[in-house]
Amino acid sequence: MPELPEVETVKAGIAPVMTGQLIAKAEVNRPDLRWPFPENMADRLTGRRVLGLRRRSKYILVDLDSAETLLIHLGMSGRILVSGAAQGAFYHPHPAPAKHDHVVLHMDGGARITFNDARRFGAMDLMPTAAQDDHWLIRDLGPEPLGNAFDETYLVARLKGRNTPIKSALLDQRIVAGLGNIYVCEVLFRAGIDPRRKAGQIAARRVASLVPLIRDVLHEAIAAGGSSLRDYRQSDGELGYFQHGFQVYDREGAPCVTPDCARPISRIVQSGRSSFFCAQCQR
């Protein structure tokens, strides 16, 4: 499932071919993804100029000159392909139409943005740009982890007295927006905090230490995504999926990377999600 850095990478990949361009034609091949598309979505997109792209949590927001904003959510299996435009040193010709190409944006410069989603957990919606903070997917989100509103004082105050495991608290989108399972595992490893620890029982100093670690982990992953764009080998022009060097995520049984530890990484299930951690290094 794409997390914040992957979404940021997809946004960075489509921004150069969309920004300032007209959507010559929006092809909408079905009435819905996870939820129904907004009424007349194809008509409301066709002929609009793209003013710019932003990201909020795991949503890509495309601002249009109609004072509307297109929200794109990749869900579990959503993929965005760019064709007919240069991507770094690479150029992907238009692919043959494929099954699950649910929305295709034909840009007036000749580029195509294809949204393909086999499982249809993704979503698209349109909203007035001025009212984006009231959108039901956005209004309850906490601050962006890379934004100024997310700092040590905020996190310590939000976690104070909380009886939930720290892992669940960091995944709670109302506390901080856009963090997902992979990066929370990595952050807790770097912080040396056991994912099962009750959030409210961790010393304020240790909670505060999570803030720069969250920023570091996300910045490193975004940088890796940026290099994946510059070094764009995927033959079909798909954006956003790139190799990371994870320290604990998906490493059950493999030796801990801490020098002189080497204890096998543990996996437990918390709230239906796998938590990977070192029982020696994380307390």
Ligand SMILES: [Zn+2]
């Ligand atoms: Zn260890």
